[in-house]
Amino acid sequence: MNRTMITATNTMNQLQKQIDMIGNNLANSDTNGYKRKEATFSELLVQQFNNQRNVEAEIGRLTPNGIRQGVGAKLGQAQMILTQGSxxxxxxxxxxxxxxxxxxxxxxxxxxxxxxxxxxxxxxxxxxxxxxxxxxxxxxxxxxxxxxxxxxxxxxxxxxxxxxxxxxxxxxxxxxxxxxxxxxxxxxxxxxxxxxxxxxxxxxxxxxxxxxxxxxxxxxxxxxxxxxxxxxxxxxxxxASNVDIGKEMTDMLNVQRSYQFQGKSISMADQMMGLVNGIR
Incomplete structure (x- = not known):
């Protein structure tokens, strides 16, 4: 399995937890006193490649030196939001x-x-x-x-x-x-x-x-x-609960799109590996 597949798989696993959290918020939108939960994400470990031996050649560069390859994102915190309900x-x-x-x-x-x-x-x-x-x-x-x-x-x-x-x-x-x-x-x-x-x-x-x-x-x-x-x-x-159904539905759509994007990445990586394996 190549790095693209690993990164996408790790991220999809964490996105599923956020989908479950949003679903729980929506299910409790009519529950008295329920406080919604909100997910925040952070990066997993990043591998640094210092591909430029001469740092002097990078003068004027706007981005950090080297190449950083991540392995996906993780659910950093599931925070309970205590805003007052109506x-x-x-x-x-x-x-x-x-x-x-x-x-x-x-x-x-x-x-x-x-x-x-x-x-x-x-x-x-x-x-x-x-x-x-x-x-x-x-x-x-x-x-x-x-x-x-x-x-x-x-x-x-x-x-x-x-x-x-x-x-x-x-x-x-x-x-x-x-x-x-x-x-x-x-x-x-x-x-x-x-x-x-x-x-x-x-x-x-x-x-x-x-x-x-x-x-x-x-x-x-x-x-x-x-x-x-x-x-x-x-x-x-x-x-009443402090769940905003409109916001939760918008967040659900955004997470689903991110999930689909990660799935597409796995499909594309699989196709590229198939092309490589098919070379004679």
Whole structure:
């Protein structure tokens, strides 16, 4: 296999990952609070040929000396874009929309035998009765929503009204007029590029933080105490995804053309090799 085929094959493999990423964005264009991902590319290793022994002969050259032959491009980073999505009014008391683009709700997810804290922008919450006269606040997938201290949020089962008081504090009133308050658990992302994306519109901390040279405190901040004054939250509203379908379709066309170009390069290289092999 010649260099042209190697370069094109390497690049096609990476372009396919970008196509998958764009497809995932389009599939989640109607998902509440979904944040699109954007790919950036960088060059693979480049081989340098210094074909000019006399550097003095290259005076006045506008390009760098020598010849550089690359071996394709690679997906350098898949970045999560945190721009704010549009808000839609639902007039439902258990719908909450975060209006600070770096803030996320906390939920607890059971992963095998472990319980892990995950984060989401989807503020569509529901009531799940526990069977002992109390109810649990959960998200659309049934995962418990956590408060600022990572505890379950519970309240009387005969709840009648939810009211957002501010700073993420919610007051619950049951049919007897008894009021219960709880603080929604909210974190702020400091380094979103380190977050790992999971299914169910959830993100979480990477398992290899030590290898990445970061710790949890550098990636996220749990908003507690006086810092909760910085929480920006609206009730009876949900945040739409920040996916621009027009942009994603344009990016898809550009990637497909690049993919076709690489495929054409392989075909042309194969034809040239056939001509060479056919010389007698």
């Amino acid at each position: 808000l839609k009014n639902t007039n439902r008391e258990l719908d909450f929309a975060l209006t600070n683009s770096k803030q996320f709700f906390k939920v607890l997810v059971q992963d095998g035998e472990n319980n892990d804290v995950r984060y989401t922008r989807d503020g569509a919450f529901y009531i799940s009765p526990t069977g002992n006269g109390e109810a649990l606040l959960v998200n659309g997938s049934g995962h418990p929503v956590l408060d600022e201290n990572d505890n379950f949020i519970t309240f009387p089962e005969n709840v009648e009204r939810f009211n957002l008081e501010g700073n993420g504090e919610v007051t619950v009133r049951d049919r007897n007029g008894t009021e219960t308050t709880f603080d929604l658990g909210i974190v702020q992302l400091e380094k979103p590029q380190f977050m790992e994306q999971f299914g169910g519109n959830l993100i979480g901390l990477p398992a290899n933080m030590q290898n990445l040279g970061v710790n949890e405190a550098e990636i996220i901040t749990n908003i507690q105490g006086a810092a909760r004054n910085g929480i920006s939250l609206s009730q009876r509203m949900l945040e």
